[in-house]
Amino acid sequence: MTDTRDVAGEPAVVAFDGVTKSYGEVRAVAGLSLVLRPGETVALLGPNGAGKSSTLDLLLGLRRPDAGTVRLFGGAPERAIAAGRVGAMLQSGGLMEDVTVRELVTFAARLHPRPYPVDDTLAVAGLTGVAAQKVNKLSGGQEQRVRFALATVGDCDLIVLDEPTTGMDVTARRAFWATMREQAASGRTVLFATHYLEEADAIADRVLVLNKGRLLADGTAAEVKARAGVRRISFDLEPAGTAGLAERLRPLPGLTEVNVSGHSVRLASRDADATVHALYGLGDLYPRNLEVTGLGLEQAFIALTTAEEATTA
Numbered sequence: 001m002t003d004t005r006d007v008a009g010e011p012a013v014v015a016f017d018g019v020t021k022s023y024g025e026v027r028a029v030a031g032l033s034l035v036l037r038p039g040e041t042v043a044l045l046g047p048n049g050a051g052k053s054s055t056l057d058l059l060l061g062l063r064r065p066d067a068g069t070v071r072l073f074g075g076a077p078e079r080a081i082a083a084g085r086v087g088a089m090l091q092s093g094g095l096m097e098d099v100t101v102r103e104l105v106t107f108a109a110r111l112h113p114r115p116y117p118v119d120d121t122l123a124v125a126g127l128t129g130v131a132a133q134k135v136n137k138l139s140g141g142q143e144q145r146v147r148f149a150l151a152t153v154g155d156c157d158l159i160v161l162d163e164p165t166t167g168m169d170v171t172a173r174r175a176f177w178a179t180m181r182e183q184a185a186s187g188r189t190v191l192f193a194t195h196y197l198e199e200a201d202a203i204a205d206r207v208l209v210l211n212k213g214r215l216l217a218d219g220t221a222a223e224v225k226a227r228a229g230v231r232r233i234s235f236d237l238e239p240a241g242t243a244g245l246a247e248r249l250r251p252l253p254g255l256t257e258v259n260v261s262g263h264s265v266r267l268a269s270r271d272a273d274a275t276v277h278a279l280y281g282l283g284d285l286y287p288r289n290l291e292v293t294g295l296g297l298e299q300a301f302i303a304l305t306t307a308e309e310a311t312t313a
């Protein structure tokens, strides 16, 4: 049984205990147990089809588990949502079209038990300038901001975001995450699914890696990187462009990535010592300027998920 109480004895913000969900033959969520605490900013990562959206749907009570339990603040998800404790921004889902941005946000605020002033919500979401525009005339990035505004119309304790910055340009993404940081700093729990690993690395204080509906890693970005144990090996080769080089390198032990570009070779390896040893063992290659360094979350993620593919194939 998962420990669903925090230190002060309060119920956890989110508690999944042995949750399973299948669609026909497809097992989207496979025995997931998980506890989220107040004030955490948590990134949910996973390749396409890993079960991220299904997990969020279960969390929000939009789907029911086949087995196991999902609790928000110690009760059923529906109860927490009806009480306005949860703000959610889902991936798709149509917006009402023939209304202005202000009308739509006002409508959502009226449904919330503890709404913020509409002007504040519009300003925080960066929508003041387009408040009078019809929703169906917005760009993709502006539509995302409207979804964000709808998730934050009122005071809540948990914000759930499914790929929130998809379609936003770099400036909009930065502004969005600055806002999210403020939300987290004021004690809210923020859970977001993303394909942008650099966002998870920069924003989240906890990272969950999901694959095939199971949790592969759970910890800080630094812990997840360390757990994957992946390191970058880079070197130059003379002469450049040796024919079939990438194919020759690929069977070296531990490799998760091979990139050859002109003189420059960049590898990612789960066992850098073994890779380098075998590299010199190839005999006819003379690596120069060889460096072995730590890697980013993206490569750690690739290593964790490809290792699982290999063991479950």
Ligand SMILES: Nc1ncnc2c1ncn2[C@@H]1O[C@H](COP(=O)(O)OP(=O)(O)OP(=O)(O)O)[C@@H](O)[C@H]1O
Residues within 6 Å of the ligand: 023, 026, 027, 028, 046, 047, 048, 049, 050, 051, 052, 053, 054, 055
């Ligand atoms: N309504 C459904 N009916 C049948 N299969 C579904 C349904 N929803 C999801 N699936 C399947 O369940 C698995 C998990 O899907 P899910 O959308 O939860 O993953 P995801 O991690 O959010 O993927 P993505 O990154 O592509 O959004 C996939 O194999 C998907 O095809």
